[in-house]
Amino acid sequence: GKEKASQLFSEGSAFDSATFAEHLPSQFVFPNTLPGQMGSRLLELSFMGLNRLEDEEDEQNRGSGGYLPRDAWHRLARRVQCCFKTAPSFHYMMGSFYAEPPPPKPRIE
Amino acid sequence: TSQVQRGLEKVTSAQVDQKTAEVVQYFLVKDQKKIPVRRAELVKNVVKEYRNIYPEILKRAARIFDQVFGLKLVEIDNRNHMYILVNNLETTDSASPNEWLTNPKMGLLFVILSVIFMKGGVVRENLIWNTLKKLRVDQGEKHEEFGDVRRVVTDEFVRQRYLEYLRIPHTEPLEHEFRWGQRADKEVSKAKILEFMGQLHEQEPQSWTQQYRDAYSLSQGAQATTSSLR
Amino acid sequence: MSRQMGDSHRRFLQAMMGRGITDEQGALRLYQHCCETHKTQCAPDKLDDFIDTINSKLQPMFMQIRKGMSEDNGQQYYALVNMAETEITRMTSDYADNELELFRKTMDLIVSSENGKASSTEILNSTDSMTSKKLKKSETEHLLNRLVNDKWLCEKHGEYTLSTRCIIEMEPYIRAMYQDQVKVCHICHNIAFQCQICENPTCGIKIHNPCVARYFKGRTEPHCPACDDFWPHEIPEVRRPHTKSRR
Numbered sequence: 001g002k003e004k005a006s007q008l009f010s011e012g013s014a015f016d017s018a019t020f021a022e023h024l025p026s027q028f029v030f031p032n033t034l035p036g037q038m039g040s041r042l043l044e045l046s047f048m049g050l051n052r053l054e055d056e057e058d059e060q061n062r063g064s065g066g067y068l069p070r071d072a073w074h075r076l077a078r079r080v081q082c083c084f085k086t087a088p089s090f091h092y093m094m095g096s097f098y099a100e101p102p103p104p105k106p107r108i109e
Numbered sequence: 110t111s112q113v114q115r116g117l118e119k120v121t122s123a124q125v126d127q128k129t130a131e132v133v134q135y136f137l138v139k140d141q142k143k144i145p146v147r148r149a150e151l152v153k154n155v156v157k158e159y160r161n162i163y164p165e166i167l168k169r170a171a172r173i174f175d176q177v178f179g180l181k182l183v184e185i186d187n188r189n190h191m192y193i194l195v196n197n198l199e200t201t202d203s204a205s206p207n208e209w210l211t212n213p214k215m216g217l218l219f220v221i222l223s224v225i226f227m228k229g230g231v232v233r234e235n236l237i238w239n240t241l242k243k244l245r246v247d248q249g250e251k252h253e254e255f256g257d258v259r260r261v262v263t264d265e266f267v268r269q270r271y272l273e274y275l276r277i278p279h280t281e282p283l284e285h286e287f288r289w290g291q292r293a294d295k296e297v298s299k300a301k302i303l304e305f306m307g308q309l310h311e312q313e314p315q316s317w318t319q320q321y322r323d324a325y326s327l328s329q330g331a332q333a334t335t336s337s338l339r
Numbered sequence: 340m341s342r343q344m345g346d347s348h349r350r351f352l353q354a355m356m357g358r359g360i361t362d363e364q365g366a367l368r369l370y371q372h373c374c375e376t377h378k379t380q381c382a383p384d385k386l387d388d389f390i391d392t393i394n395s396k397l398q399p400m401f402m403q404i405r406k407g408m409s410e411d412n413g414q415q416y417y418a419l420v421n422m423a424e425t426e427i428t429r430m431t432s433d434y435a436d437n438e439l440e441l442f443r444k445t446m447d448l449i450v451s452s453e454n455g456k457a458s459s460t461e462i463l464n465s466t467d468s469m470t471s472k473k474l475k476k477s478e479t480e481h482l483l484n485r486l487v488n489d490k491w492l493c494e495k496h497g498e499y500t501l502s503t504r505c506i507i508e509m510e511p512y513i514r515a516m517y518q519d520q521v522k523v524c525h526i527c528h529n530i531a532f533q534c535q536i537c538e539n540p541t542c543g544i545k546i547h548n549p550c551v552a553r554y555f556k557g558r559t560e561p562h563c564p565a566c567d568d569f570w571p572h573e574i575p576e577v578r579r580p581h582t583k584s585r586r
């Protein structure tokens with residue numbers, strides 16, 4: 001069925017989430033690829049994706065999730081980072097627990 | 110306010126600075142899991158007896174986040190007084206690959222937020238689950254990367270305020286709808302999502318007229334500008 | 340020495356928050372990238388001044404960018420560290436209480452070892468004496484992997500050592516908690532885990548492997564700097580920093 005909201009969007013291009021999902025795996029690419037190079041390489045880059053199911057080279061890339069490379073989601077995250085203004089978080093070990101002296105150890109002479 | 114002024118007269122500058130530093134540390138801890146901070150917990154756990162000068166402490170903390178860290182302290186809910194940290198610096202395309210530790214969940218979140226946005230701001234949950242299924246992410250199965258997908262999407266992302274997951278009344282069986290959460294509104298650029306869509310589908314972003322208007326509306330403010338390096 | 344912070348400093352600090360630690364070359368490249376992005380001047384010999392500016396502003400929050408040497412390759416590294424233990428810092432939730440207990444036990448094993456290593460077997464055995472909720476074998480293995488990913492421990496051939504990041508951040512804690520037990524390098528005076536030890540029983544000084552390489556470089560007959568006995572261990576090669584060409 002159609003979502004109520006999409007009825008409001010009669011002008012302009014339609015957006016089909018199924019098509020989106022089909023195109024998306026081409027974006028699971030190496031982080032060094034600059035966004036500007038995307039357009040012309042969409043088809044070449046589809047080796048990452050669902051439309052090369054029969055390719056034996058992808059055998060080792062197949063995780064339990066199917067035919068996407070193991071780090072597909074890391075690659076997509078890197079690719080779409082520019083859309084987010086997320087603050088980096090600060091992680092540390094010092095001060096994360098009570099400082100207690102360890103039990104005395106027998107010294108081996 | 111005069112109450113704050115009177116309060117400030119009773120404490121030393123060093124005391125205020127120390128409390129401010131503690132508030133900064135507190136926010137940094139809470140930001141590890143991207144959980145918003147409520148004013149009530151801030152007062153109870155950190156500010157304590159300095160509560161009468163709370164507005165001044167918060168103002169100074171915001172200034173430290175801005176001037177030292179390049180972060181913005183943002184109120185996402187002015188009824189419940191909840192705050193988050195967002196980035197005040199633009200991401201640069203040319204950053205080296207290991208600049209940021211990439212969190213694969215951001216990829217998952219991106220897919221969901223994009224579909225919601227492109228579909229007008231609200232979608233029934235089935236559309237999201239079906240889209241994810243095409244990407245081999247099944248809410249019914251344990252996912253290699255995300256584990257319990259349903260929990261990540263309907264619980265974790267919701268608690269972090271990236272998404273809203275709301276019941277649709279009179280649905281049998283019970284259905285929900287997804288919307289952008291208050292954190293997404295502040296942290297995610299609709300303009301950049303539209304640019305991405307344009308490249309992916311090899312179309313001009315303007316071809317999605319309504320989404321284009323939405324992305325570049327005045328309410329989007331700083332998110333709409335593609336480069337605003339100070 | 341401290342000037343006002345600009346966007347280039349903030350960007351550098353944000354990157355350090357994300358990475359935790361970076362080597363000297365990485366720090367220089369990051370510094371150049373930050374200055375170029377915000378169109379400010381930069382010079383390689385100004386990196387430490389640049390970091391001092393950031394540190395002066397971080398000090399009230401007990402945060403610092405500290406420099407330290409890797410016991411593995413002798414290179415200098417920069418790490419963003421926390422320096423205080425308070426009610427607030429104890430709220431961090433990367434690791435559960437029982438996971439932190441096991442991490443402390445692993446540190447105990449490493450500090451008291453002669454070679455600065457703890458085997459996975461030793462670590463697994465130490466779960467028996469845990470006072471908080473005992474970790475199962477699979478949980479311990481999962482935890483050790485996370486600690487390695489988060490750069491608190493290093494793993495090689497089933498043995499665990501403290502990472503450079505861990506040593507830089509935990510150094511004051513280790514000195515205070517382990518006092519006489521912890522080894523100190525005779526050459527650089529920093530705490531030492533993976534090191535060579537003088538075999539003279541009345542001497543017993545310790546020297547980091549990279550400090551041995553540098554101190555004894557070019558000497559045909561190495562002698563202990565403290566007691567003059569012949570230094571019987573193999574002298575490692577000095578390792579040069581790996582410089583990548585700029586893109």
Ligand SMILES: [Zn+2]
Binds near residue numbers: 525526529
């Ligand atoms: Zn040394």
Ligand SMILES: [Zn+2]
Binds near residue numbers: 542543563
């Ligand atoms: Zn000696």
